[in-house]
Amino acid sequence: MTELYSSMRVYVEDTDAGGIVYHANYLKYMERARTELMRSLGYSKPALFDGLQLVVHQLSIKYIHPALLDDEIRVLARLDKVKRVSFLMTQMIFREGICLAEADVKIACLDARTKKPAAIPLPMYAKLKGLND
Amino acid sequence: MTELYSSMRVYVEDTDAGGIVYHANYLKYMERARTELMRSLGYSKPALFDGLQLVVHQLSIKYIHPALLDDEIRVLARLDKVKRVSFLMTQMIFREGICLAEADVKIACLDARTKKPAAIPLPMYAKLKGLND
Amino acid sequence: MTELYSSMRVYVEDTDAGGIVYHANYLKYMERARTELMRSLGYSKPALFDGLQLVVHQLSIKYIHPALLDDEIRVLARLDKVKRVSFLMTQMIFREGICLAEADVKIACLDARTKKPAAIPLPMYAKLKGLND
Amino acid sequence: MTELYSSMRVYVEDTDAGGIVYHANYLKYMERARTELMRSLGYSKPALFDGLQLVVHQLSIKYIHPALLDDEIRVLARLDKVKRVSFLMTQMIFREGICLAEADVKIACLDARTKKPAAIPLPMYAKLKGLND
Numbered sequence: 001m002t003e004l005y006s007s008m009r010v011y012v013e014d015t016d017a018g019g020i021v022y023h024a025n026y027l028k029y030m031e032r033a034r035t036e037l038m039r040s041l042g043y044s045k046p047a048l049f050d051g052l053q054l055v056v057h058q059l060s061i062k063y064i065h066p067a068l069l070d071d072e073i074r075v076l077a078r079l080d081k082v083k084r085v086s087f088l089m090t091q092m093i094f095r096e097g098i099c100l101a102e103a104d105v106k107i108a109c110l111d112a113r114t115k116k117p118a119a120i121p122l123p124m125y126a127k128l129k130g131l132n133d
Numbered sequence: 134m135t136e137l138y139s140s141m142r143v144y145v146e147d148t149d150a151g152g153i154v155y156h157a158n159y160l161k162y163m164e165r166a167r168t169e170l171m172r173s174l175g176y177s178k179p180a181l182f183d184g185l186q187l188v189v190h191q192l193s194i195k196y197i198h199p200a201l202l203d204d205e206i207r208v209l210a211r212l213d214k215v216k217r218v219s220f221l222m223t224q225m226i227f228r229e230g231i232c233l234a235e236a237d238v239k240i241a242c243l244d245a246r247t248k249k250p251a252a253i254p255l256p257m258y259a260k261l262k263g264l265n266d
Numbered sequence: 267m268t269e270l271y272s273s274m275r276v277y278v279e280d281t282d283a284g285g286i287v288y289h290a291n292y293l294k295y296m297e298r299a300r301t302e303l304m305r306s307l308g309y310s311k312p313a314l315f316d317g318l319q320l321v322v323h324q325l326s327i328k329y330i331h332p333a334l335l336d337d338e339i340r341v342l343a344r345l346d347k348v349k350r351v352s353f354l355m356t357q358m359i360f361r362e363g364i365c366l367a368e369a370d371v372k373i374a375c376l377d378a379r380t381k382k383p384a385a386i387p388l389p390m391y392a393k394l395k396g397l398n399d
Numbered sequence: 400m401t402e403l404y405s406s407m408r409v410y411v412e413d414t415d416a417g418g419i420v421y422h423a424n425y426l427k428y429m430e431r432a433r434t435e436l437m438r439s440l441g442y443s444k445p446a447l448f449d450g451l452q453l454v455v456h457q458l459s460i461k462y463i464h465p466a467l468l469d470d471e472i473r474v475l476a477r478l479d480k481v482k483r484v485s486f487l488m489t490q491m492i493f494r495e496g497i498c499l500a501e502a503d504v505k506i507a508c509l510d511a512r513t514k515k516p517a518a519i520p521l522p523m524y525a526k527l528k529g530l531n532d
Contacts, residue, residue, distance in 0.1 A: 011434055013288060013427045017281035017335045018181060018245070023189040024164070024279065027157035028412045035410055045469045048151060056156040060193040066248055069283045070444045112151070115199055144301055146294045146421060150414035150468045157412065161279045168277060178336045202416045203311045284447060284511070289455040290430070293423035314417060322422040326459040332514055378417070381465055 002130050003078035004037040010071040020066035026101050027059070030091045033075035034107070041127045052118055057086060057108035065100045067093065073100070082128040085109050085117045135263055136211035137170040143204040153199035159234050160192070163224045166208035167240070174260045185251055190219060190241035198233045200226065206233070215261040218242050218250045268396055269344035270303040276337040286332035292367050293325070296357045299341035300373070307393045318384055323352060323374035331366045333359065339366070348394040351375050351383045401529050402477035403436040409470040419465035425500050426458070429490045432474035433506070440526045451517055456485060456507035464499045466492065472499070481527040484508050484516045 008029060016022040038046035046054055067073060074094045081088040086108040093101045111118040120128070141162060149155040171179035179187055200206060207227045214221040219241045226234045244251040253261070274295060282288040304312035312320055333339060340360045347354040352374040359367045377384040386394070407428060415421040437445035445453055466472060473493045480487040485507040492500045510517040519527070 009431075011427070011431050012282050012284070013290065013430060015283035016278050017283070017285050018186050018188065018278070019283050020188070020248075022279060023192070024157045024160035027160065028410070031157070031412060032408075032410050048468070053151050055151065055153070055199070056196060058193075058195050059156070060191075062191050063189060066188070069447070115153075142298075144294070144298050145415050145417070146297060146423065148416035149411050150416070150418050151411070152416050155412060161277070164279060165275075165277050181335065202314070284452050284454065286454070286514075289458070290423045290426035293426065297423070319417050321417065321419070321465070322462060324459075324461050325422070326457075328457050329455060332454070381419075 002037070002041070002128065003076060004033065004040050005074045005076050006033040006036045007072065007074050008032060010067055010069055010073065012069065014067075015069050020068060023063060026061065026063070026067070026093060026103075029073065029075050029093060030077070030103060030105065031056075033077040033091060034089065034105070037077040037079070041124075043124065043127075048112065050121060051112050052121070053110045053112040053115075054107050055110055056105060058106035059103060061101060061103035063101050065095075065098060067095065067100050071095050079128060082120075082125065084119050084125070087120070087128055135170070135174070135261065136209060137166065137173050138207045138209050139166040139169045140205065140207050141165060143200055143202055143206065145202065147200075148202050153201060154204075156196060159194065159196070159200070159226060159236075160189075162206065162208050162226060163210070163236060163238065164189075166210040166224060167222065167238075170210040170212070174257075176257065176260075181245065183254060184245050185254070186243045186245040186248075187240050188243055189238060191239040192236060194234060194236035196234050198228075198231060200228065200233050204228050212261055215253075215258065217252050217258070220253070220261055268303070268307070268394065269342060270299065270306050271340045271342050272299040272302045273338065273340050274298060276333055276335055276339065278335065280333075281335050286334060287337075289329060292327065292329070292333070292359060292369075295339065295341050295359060296343070296369060296371065297322075299343040299357060300355065300371075303343040303345070307390075309390065309393075314378065316387060317378050318387070319376045319378040319381075320373050321376055322371060324372040325369060327367060327369035329367050331361075331364060333361065333366050337361050345394055348386075348391065350385050350391070353386070353394055401436070401440070401527065402475060403432065403439050404473045404475050405432040405435045406471065406473050407431060409466055409468055409472065411468065413466075414468050419467060420470075422462060425460065425462070425466070425492060425502075428472065428474050428492060429476070429502060429504065430455075432476040432490060433488065433504075436476040436478070440523075442523065442526075447511065449520060450511050451520070452509045452511040452514075453506050454509055455504060457505040458502060460500060460502035462500050464494075464497060466494065466499050470494050478527060481519075481524065483518050483524070486519070486527055
């Protein structure tokens with residue numbers, strides 16, 4: 001299965017007046033991990049390429065335990081299913097082996113100009129499917 | 134039904150290099166609308182009060198059409214179900230009557246110190262239930 | 267003098283674990299106020315237009331009193347000096363008449379493609395100078 | 400001289416519709432680098448400690464070249480002058496040896512409760528001065 005863990009640190013910018021990481025910022029951590037997974041597959045700017053654009057189409061997240069200032073976290077990006085115009089990922093955020101948040105994310109490929117669905121280019125599709133391995 | 138629409142503007146801070154609003158920032162718009170709904174019920178700092186804390190516990194969002202720089206959007210916060218330690222909301226983001234994003238959000242009440250679930254104070258519970266009306 | 271005050275609210279997204287507005291977020295408030303000033307002059311997407319781009323080139327800010335969750339603030343954008351490829355603004359953030367922060371901001375006009383300095387288009391230049399009034 | 404370089408990556412979250420890093424986000428990079436400098440001196444949550452709080456009091460930044468999506472940047476935090484209730488730092492952001500932005504930052508120590516200036520604790524003061532070396 002195609003997956004990658006990325007390590008990152010929680011900084012003051014990520015926290016809110018509740019003393020915990022602001023809920024929307026978990027999505028930033030997850031996007032960083034997806035970007036690193038794509039980079040590991042050879043795509044250095046996956047969000048924007050060849051007139052195409054990968055965007056989050058659907059996202060479902062459970063916040064289990066709050067991440068805190070200065071935490072060192074590991075963020076999982078795992079490819080679950082690759083389709084012609086989209087793919088599904090599972091993402092989890094861990095601190096010392098404890099899962100803080102878990103999400104299902106559907107990424108869609110768009111034409112960057114029209115913002116309409118577009119087929120994932122075949123070489124990327126094959127990479128995501130793990131067909132080259 | 135307890136609901137409120139809040140109007141807001143998309144600024145450069147909200148956008149990303151894809152030329153659209155960064156996906157995590159829709160969650161900020163939704164939180165602003167929830168805050169305004171709570172304010173309309175008489176709670177001016179609902180995120181932090183009386184040693185308690187309201188946090189997002191679960192969130193499921195569909196991105197339908199991208200919001201763009203300078204868009205004027207209307208954000209709905211609607212209370213669907215109020216329970217003893219949590220409540221459920223539907224949230225939608227509109228631009229000129231078109232729904233750009235839709236989310237189900239579960240808000241939980243925590244003890245601010247221990248970060249454990251805590252009962253919503255009765256007066257707030259009654260307000261959220263619309264019992265005072 | 268060309269100036270405008272914009273009112274806005276401090277939300278949880280803006281705060282940090284220190285219980286105050288995160289220092290970088292004051293810059294967002296100021297950008298919103300600049301955008302509204304430009305809109306009042308007839309420019310609805312001043313950050314990006316006609317192959318040009320207005321960017322912050324230099325910024326100097328003093329943080330005097332912290333802005334807090336739920337504060338209602340008024341943000342001043344005032345044009346001080348308009349030159350051919352840049353202009354200078356004074357910006358201030360107020361809460362109930364008290365100045366929380368004050369900044370000098372230099373905005374430069376760039377060619378959006380080459381990112382090199384470019385002359386402000388004459389109609390905008392005239393507007394900024396107040397020559398049309 | 401007490402200084403540290405931190406390496407980081409530019410992600411989509413950092414960029415704006417202009418295709419470059421949003422100007423306020425350079426301040427986040429600089430704060431991360433300051434935090435790492437403090438950590439290297441033995442302070443793991445320097446922003447909040449012992450009832451005290453380190454906050455940005457004054458900041459002056461020049462944006463020289465735009466940082467772009469996917470850039471790998473190195474961020475310098477250098478202590479220039481340590482006083483009893485504040486200290487001054489120089490910060491720079493580099494990409495492949497080219498300076499993208501440069502800032503002077505004044506950090507003040509506050510009483511976390513009253514938000515009034517407070518003396519930097521002596522052990523931290525000595526560390527910042529490099530007296531222990």
